[in-house]
Amino acid sequence: MRSRHWAGARVDVHEQRSAGRVSYHLCYEKETRLSALIEEVGTSRAEPRLSANKPCPVEYRPRHMTLVPAGMDLWGHSDDIRYMKDATVAFDLDTLDERFEGLFDRRMLQQPRLRMADDRIATILQLLSNVVDNGDPSVQLYGDGLVASLVACLMSPHRPAARPRGGLAPWQVRRVTEHIRARLPDRVDLAELAMIAGLSPAHFSRAFKLSTGLAPYQWQLDMRVRKAQQLLDGGRQTLDEVADACGFADTSHFARTFRRFSGCTPSQWRRRRP
Structure with a gap:
């Protein structure tokens, strides 16, 4: 199992290989959690069960997920599964209460939802599972933003996420970007940036992207790449030294990110x- 913590949530990614019939207890009784099957190979679909011996009452849906409140058991079952990969988000409700102030409603997570289908939420879970092992500092901010989006979707399960009516005020953009620049190459958490702007993290994340065209984590990456460009232009540092000075986990990740933002490799x- 691979795990990572973000503000208000822990993401666990499991992989399992088996042969034939499988029935197993998902041991999260004390946590409210959202689970999704990312990949499966076999002749029989895996299904969530609230009782080990009772089939799921909800028919299969593509990209389905299951939300289970704390205190309720959940089993996974398949008559013939060879390989499966699933992601589970375990929520810290107290942290979410504090992080989202009056926007978070615990009651929305107190009823089980078996095989719920929501493409927005399924995509967010896939993105979170993809970066559980990513060591780059900016991934923490990226994951915080994804968790904020996930909570927003769960608070409005039957409606598409509302588009923000306006972006940040010029003074908010200036203060936030100056703070990011002053802290380079260190990562700045989403909650810290939102506090500077005087907004909730979810509202800030949407408004910042509306104002700048980039999500907060992308803005930080762009500034780190710009700093790398300056170092490459004016010094004799090795690529390893430049990557470390700009806060990248290793030279490979530095090269990939640099190329994505600059259109060429650092070399x-x-x-x-000239």
């Missing part, structure tokens, strides 16, 4: 300079 950038 190519350096060779192009």
Whole structure:
């Protein structure tokens, strides 16, 4: 199992290989959790069960998920499964209460939802599971934003997420970006940036992207790449040294990110300079 904590949530990713019939107890009794099957191989679909011996009463849906409140058991069952990969988000309700102030309603997570289907939520779970092992500092901010989006979707399960009516005020953009620049190459949490702007994290994340065209974590990455460009232009540091000075986990990740934002590798950038 691989796990990672973000503000208000822990994400666990499990992989399991088996042969034939499988029935297993998902041991999260003390936590409110949302689970999704990311991949499965076999001749029989895996299903969530509230009782080990009673089939799921809800028919199969593509990309389905199951929400189970704390204090309720859940089993996984399949008559013939060879491989499965699932992701579970265990929620810290007290932290979410504090993080989202009056926007978070615990009652929305107190009723089980078997095989619920919501493409927005399924996509967020997939994105979170993809970065559980990513060591780059910006991934923490990225995950905080995804958790905020996940909570917003769970609070309005039957409606698409509302588009923010307006972005940040100019003074908010200026203060936030100046703070990010002053802290480079360190990562700045979403909650800290939202506090500077005087907004909730969920509102801030949407408004920041509306104002700048980039999510907060993307803005931080862009600033780190710009700093790397300056170091490559004006110094004799090795690529390893530049990557470390700009807060990247390793040279490979630095090269991939640099190319995505600059259109070329760090070596190519350096060779192009006069």
